[in-house]
Amino acid sequence: MSDEPTSFVFDAEAEANIAKILPRYPAGKQASAVIPLLYQVQYQMGRQTGSAWVPRVAMDMVAERLGMAPIRVYEVASFYFMFNLKKMGRYHLQVCGTTPCWLRGSDDVLRACKDAGGLKGYGDSSADGLFTLSEVECMGACVNAPMLCIDEDYHEDLNYERTVALIEALKSGERPAPGSSIGRQTSAPEGGPIVLVEG
């Protein structure tokens, strides 16, 4: 693993968060904080390197902090797909391919991601280091399908063109507002509310 850093220390922001996280667990049960701490690692790596992932040295650090055997941390981190164990692009494009999104055109969203992001397929990272493409299962945004989750932001009601525009915006350094790309209010019907409109 050539991307593997040789050391990892929590920065001030992560330390502040850890100080809030640890007291949530009873004394002697600190190991329960392994998932929140792994998130802190991933956020910090995103802040510091632009690639939100969990290197092994950081897992060892979490193990040491929580008094666990390192292998127990590896087990947790490799179990949950939310933790990226490989170096990632700056933006993690997560295309939902589950049935509702698929019926509503997730194939177009995927194609747009590949075309605009310069990606070969699921699991690929773009050469410019900006994007990593993943397939995810239903993320619960079916009413506004198809959807694309970028890092932790949901972008809904997408089609090919709007997905391309979204990715181009990311390339130019903008961070488009999450939510429906057609201006839908939450999960209201397309074109605005049709019931309870008067009084």
Added chain:
Amino acid sequence: MAKVTVDGIEVEVPNGASVLQACELAGAEIPRFCYHERLSVAGNCRMCLVEVEKAPKPVASCAYPVMDGMKVFTDTPMVRNARRGVMEFLLINHPLDCPICDQGGECDLQDQAMAYGKDSSRFQEQKRVVKDKNIGPLIKTVMTRCIQCTRCIRFATEVAGVPELGATGRGESMEVGTYVEKALSSELSGNLIDICPVGALTSRPYAFVSRPWELTKTDSIDVLDATGTPIRIDTRGGEVLRILPRQDEAINEEWMGDRGRFSFDGLKRRRLDRPWVRRNGKLAPATWAEAFSEIAARFRGRLGAVVGDTVDAEAVFALKSLMGTLGSANLDCRQAGEAITGTHRAHHLFNTGIAGIEAADRLLIIGSNPRLEAPVINARIRKATLAGLKVAYVGPATDLTYGATNVTLETDFLAGAERPMVILGRAALARPDGAGLLARAWEMATPTPEWNGFNLLHAFGGQVAALELGFVPGPGGLDLAAMMGGGVDALWLLGADGFDPARIGENTFVVYQGHHGDAAAARADVILPGAAYTEKDGTWLNTEGRMQRAYTAVLPPGEAREDWKILRAASAALGKPLPFDTLEQLRAQHPLFAGIVPDTALVAPPAGALSDLPFAAADKNYWQVDPITRASPTMAACAQAAQTPAMAAE
């Protein structure tokens, strides 16, 4: 107690027992993979499904507690169907490579597939493939065969106390391994091979060597540490192919240290297979007759004898008898000059007993690292700590695989303990203040007739018997140190490789009787080839003083002979024939061979001065400690892997 009916047979089991245990008690055999008596319950293989009256579904009997009045059925169509279903799922991803699998013939999956497997597979898709892991020179992994029972993970975490194995990934990509490739840092890793129910973890030295039905099995004793682990030596065609532990609840439960299990390849290397006699300063091959005539001519004057650490009691007794008839009291078995006299049995035994560790409430370890000196006993201590035993140790900081505080001799750690226990390492007695330490340890253990908490942990299987037979200087006799540097004219070394032979005086005539051409043999004037522990019927006493018999698994190589026979023949050559011609006659001459009784007199050892000399770190090299292990390529690979665990030898 709960009354449970299993297939119409009523049994009483304690509350909290599992249905599986109740079934076993009733004599119903329950197939299982993940369940193991000495490990925590995982309940993930689902092979042990049984039907319980009023339960809507089959239940996993290993993880299901009994209730009073429960009715269990282990052989109904529902049970058989359920198990067949589980077996089909297990076999979906299990390769059909039994013909090239080393577990073949002793594989739980193979056996149980005979009962519950289908004759053909309905699975059309690709089987999953898992990359093999390199976890050191002892264990070969074929991880595609893994059925993910997690026994190895639980063994490493719970029994061995080295949480290094885990299950990473999930679902189909779940893999058992260390995640970061490294050799396991356990002295008990060979047990993973035994507990793995399939061929995922097999013995690397035994790979593609033999099938279990081709092997001749001989009961023996592991003498390479003082635990006295009962073993089974598997041989074929006069060659030891593997060594496995037997079960003894009082000694090893069912575990075994890696040293005894894997070092037998040293029995084929650097062996003394014919007598040698030094002529004109060089050792030359000789016949037995030539060797004996040389001894008859030159074993004269002031005589001395030293026995080694792994010699059987019969040979020690024969040598002691021989020296007695020759009128010499210059005997010693304490090669490092340990302060043990052998006068009071309780001073050199593990009085509490290995099983007794579990009854103690506080344990102080002085000058010993049981993890390296007796890993199986260490596992027992670890088991006791999980049940509440508090442990402290005096000596350099080390990881004993369980929580232990590092204290000094002045700390009153055992104060207030109901059943205090002290383990004193034999190496500590070799310190200048050894006698003082012995007295101090005895005093701290405060032995009573009901509870003797004083324990001496020996290093090798032959050490206790030599002490019990009184192989120490007789009245007016010289000890080892006095025999060195020309203190005697002729010296008989019986497997004595534990001291530097350069200390022997230049003009001393040395007879070396043993099985390996190690340093002491190179110094000898006459070499008599003896038998290793696998090659003779013999008696050994473990550190508890437990008398154990071992039997001949293979014959000694070449012209080598059993040691007591060599001594008997030598006595005839020296004109003082010993009064026994068979092993039975020899054994009849000393009460030790009928078993020893513990010393209940409880005389305190004489007080001695204590020095503030720091305790030396126990020998870090667990693998290479005696001529057999030093000659073993497997042990050499282990020693190397221990230095660089990340690049364990392939």
